[in-house]
Amino acid sequence: MADVSDKMEGKTPKQLLGAGARAYATSNYSAAVQYLSRASEMTVAEEGSPTHDSLGEIYFLYGKSLLELSREEGDPLGDVVPKDVAVMQEAEEEEDGTTKEDRGSDDESEENGEGEDDDDDEEEEEGDEEENENQEELNKTEGENNEGTKEDKKSEQNIASATEVQINGEDAKSHKSENDKTATSENAENAEKSKDEVKDDSSEGAKAGSSGSGENEEESASDLQVAWEVLELAKIIFTKRGEEAKPDLAETLITLGEVSLESENFESAVNDIRDGLEIQKLLYDDTDRTLAETYYKLGMALSMNNKIEEAIENFNRTIQLLKNRIEKLKDGQKSIEKKEVDEMRQLIPEIEEKIVDLRNYTEEVRCFQSCKLSLFEPDMQGQMKDKAEV
Structure with missing residues (x-):
């Protein structure tokens, strides 16, 4: 993480919250985590309670920053190094028994001239002749010694x-x-x-x-655990606030679902995102993009939880809501509205492709199950026949 401790000196929790929000907006999640962590520590110390009302926004943004940081650190190199190519090169080097240094030395030897190669070839030929003679003698003695063992092996076979x-x-x-x-x-x-x-x-x-990738995995798991804990505290605070905090509560629940999804706790992810969606359905109409995004997240959680049909339903609902939003903004003159319409038009084919993939997966599973049953069917019939004869 980038060290921002010097910038935090003398700042109030409110100022740290603002700095954390700016860092989050610019995708500097490492700095955001440090700002918001310090803000939460100072606020708890000042107020004497980890669930004081002033901590709600701090916890919420802190949890979102930790979630994004864990996603970011999940693949630290990104697309800088093509992993498949690097792995293939290493495998080829191991099979050939050569390394970069070996290949470099071979290249240098080739540059030294052909005269030396000719001398080496003559010496290698003489050595090969001597080795062949020695090998013939060894083969003769081994053949005599192994006559008895061959007979023993045949009898054992x-x-x-x-x-x-x-x-x-x-x-x-x-x-x-x-x-x-x-x-x-x-x-x-x-x-x-x-x-x-x-x-x-x-x-x-x-x-x-641990070192290397293991160290990254432990740090990522720790980030997700802390994210879940602070988001749970934010949920408690927003629940206490009542109606005015319903939008924040819904967002907190959905973010909790995303944390569970990253942690592969799919059942919990489905429940949290669904709870957040139920609140949002009371707050927004069918032309709001927020609803479309939540339906999509719920569809992803359901698909990961192997509830394919429900996932497809939510993806279809996402497409419908995006179309509603496009219809509302299609005559808009603002550049930001035009940009949003273009983005949504690009998203729809991607979601439709995901639906096709899920349907194909369902068909493959059904085919596999039917083929598996057909393989066992003759054996089952034979067992039934044997029982009847008895």
């Missing part, structure tokens, strides 16, 4: 194949079961050992602190 052919015999069953038990017990012991090793390593890593 014959025994193994006879065991597999006589799978219905008592001796084969008992022999196989004993081997299976031995293998199972050995595998279990090895699994327990590996589990203990993994636990020890993970505990040591947790104590010492």
